[in-house]
Amino acid sequence: MTTLLDAPSETDIDTAIVCDHCGLAVPEALVDPIADHQFCCGGCEVAYETIHGCGLEAYYDFRKRTPADRQAAKGAGKRYAAYDSDAFLSRNAGTTSNGCRSIDLRLEGVHCAACVWLVERMPTIVDGVIDTRLSLGTSRARVVWDPQKARLSEIAETLDRLGYTPHPARDKSAHSARNRAERTRLIHLAIAGALAGNSMLMAVALYAGAFEGIDLQHATLFRWISMVIGWLSLTWPGATFFRSAWVACRNKAASLDQPIALALAVGAVAGTVNVVTGRGEIYFDSLSVLVFLLLVGRFLQARQQRWAEEAVGLTLSMTPDSCRVVRDDQVIEESSEGLEVGDTVEVRPGELFPADGTVLQGASSVDQSLLTGESRPVAAENGTEVFAGSQNLTATLRVSVSATGETTRVGKLVRLVEEGLADKPPIVRFADRIGGYFVVVVSVLALVNFSWWVATAGLSGAIESTVALLIVACPCALGLATPLTMAVAIGRGSKRGMLIKSAAVLEKLTDAGRKQHGILFLDKTGTLTTGRLQVEGYTGDPDLKPWIAAVEAKSNHPIAKALFEAFTGASTTDAATISDHTEQLGDGVVATIPAGKLLVGSLRFARQEQVTVPTYLQAAIDEGHRRGHSVVLAALNGRGAGVMWLSDELKPGTREQLELLTHAGWTPAILSGDAAPAVQRVAAALGIPADSAMSDSTPEQKLLRVKSATGDEQQGPAIMVGDGVNDAAALAAADVGVAVHGGVEASLTAADVYFSSPGIGKLNELMALARTTMRTARRNFAISLAYNLTAVALAAMGWVTPLVAAVIMPLSSLSVLISAVAFGTTEVPAVATNQK
């Protein structure tokens, strides 16, 4: 009978044993009954010990992690010797005024204030570190250290041990450019605010004067000051509206800035004339406040998009920073940036390849999932091509470099992504489309109003009334409404683990122009499935399990790791009783155990070694193949004794999630780099028709498939969900690209949305958020429009004085603000999932 192994049950999280470091459940196989502390992985154990070793246990009191945030410490276990090299330091590190060095590092795994506290305690952990400052929002740390007392490699290793793997922050120029841009925005906002406030000061005096009477000389003083302030406001912070309106006009496009610029311009000119001639109303206070409020909206919008722009130099972050170069038979650890074609590098098991190349020496297996998404390793021996970013698994290889940096396959993929992103047509936003109509309608109304007044009351009255009309018709609330609604929506999204790059994404998902629901392209490995091989079933002698685990303990091969994880702990075995352990790369292991000769490996290997397979096991083998699993055989003394099924398991809850999406009208399809049987198995389990599941796809093929869907105007939006580099190009090309947790840097940059929890669970929430957001945006739009119409009517009747204008416009903005923030109280329904 085949027994299916149980995964740790999600429902009894409270009674399950949790990791003392990160709080995640500890897999049963790793629970050590006699140990004081339990950990879910080696990374957490090291981090825990390091923290306690330095007396920083307060870290655990600080941490406020919600269940959704729990993450194991992912120390890469790297050594950072290359960080000490002159080449690296001169490129990445700066010098401070007192002779110390400083460097900007990007850290992985930073979640909360406790992480900041811990990292900023580096000076107490490593002697020689003078100061460390970590920014929570960007995960960038500035480390200042004394080169006489500490080496950068030590510092980097310590950070890694704590669970915060460091990378040099490579995009320094882009980062500082972004900082400068944000500072400029902030400064403009502050100037606009100061000018608005002071202009209100002048205005209040004039309003009071309108009721109580005011000396002419005072009135003149206030009017002139008001005019100066007004012009300053329009030409300095306000210039952006004129610039953008002009650009839109030149491109024959519509933009909300056009009516705004019109109102500002008319108000300024009319006001100036009135101040100089000494009679008539002036509206500079309203104009300044208008500029300020609109800039607030833009500032909020820009701030929300910060995460999206923090892209580290992509190619370089997927390949290791340091590598071992063989020069004149000496193996030297160097920075990867210095590699050239023709160099020989040595890559040890567990390490990533720093460049594309051909194997010169050695035989090993390689994990190419970065490029293919394929979870099964590929054999590599003399003459095999290997790629930068893939992982060497079993044995040391010497490789002759054939391409480095941007010319590697991974580098080319990244370029495809960048091109895809640049080519994406900018969406004409809803609000901007309105802007075009607005100008026309308002101009017509103004003309009508003017003619009517001229006919009935004379020129000066007509001018006054029309100027007032044009100013109060300014879509201030509108200009504020959309950015505000979007900013609130993005903020809510991020609280729920959905990081959205820009509001345009939400509009796209609910695009009224096309069919509501289109195709949902799903990557398989890592998105629908866990991405790791797991033992799905075992048939045979149960006593063999601990021996299988013991024999597979040392191997780096994913199958070995899966077997070890599944079978270890079933009962104890004495490792000393195992001898003659040989690993046949890519095929299996053979060892002598007390019971005899144990072979664990692929069927081909077993056949090679002339293992006989009893009938009942043959049935299990066939069934495993039929179900699309990988089948591994364990044989004792030449006779088959156990059959194991391994597969990449579906993430829990995926089927239910997909059903919800299909009900909503989306058509799912699978795009995978994995082999057909595995893909079909997943498709069948999810109810996706076989012809919608593409297998063996290269990244380029995925891109083509997505492009053909986006090009089809009849279809609804094409959404791509993925996590690997092999999805990145497709993510960039899709109408909406979604990267899921666990994703590689490249897919995060290429995507429009990032889910911080794995799986497709959040897609439903995203759709719900998009719907609610657009509904609120439309409501705000209606409110703004109502105000504008009322105001225009009042102006036409001649009842709009500067006081009235100054009241109406902020009032409209306030009500829109309340409406935008209030939208959050109608909660985005959280879709119940069974996922951890």
Next chain:
Amino acid sequence: MSIVFVMAPVALVLATVAVAAFIWAARDGQFDDTETPAQRVLFDSMDERPQDDSSRVQA
């Protein structure tokens, strides 16, 4: 001459000084990260370290 003719410009000058100070602080990068310093306030209560002057980074 009414005092208002002195007061109004003085008020504007004060405003200018305030804005200039803000611009200086913004250019100095003090507003770049407003989240983390807010969290740091909590640290002192848990800190056992003696106060030390971290050297200002000039790089």
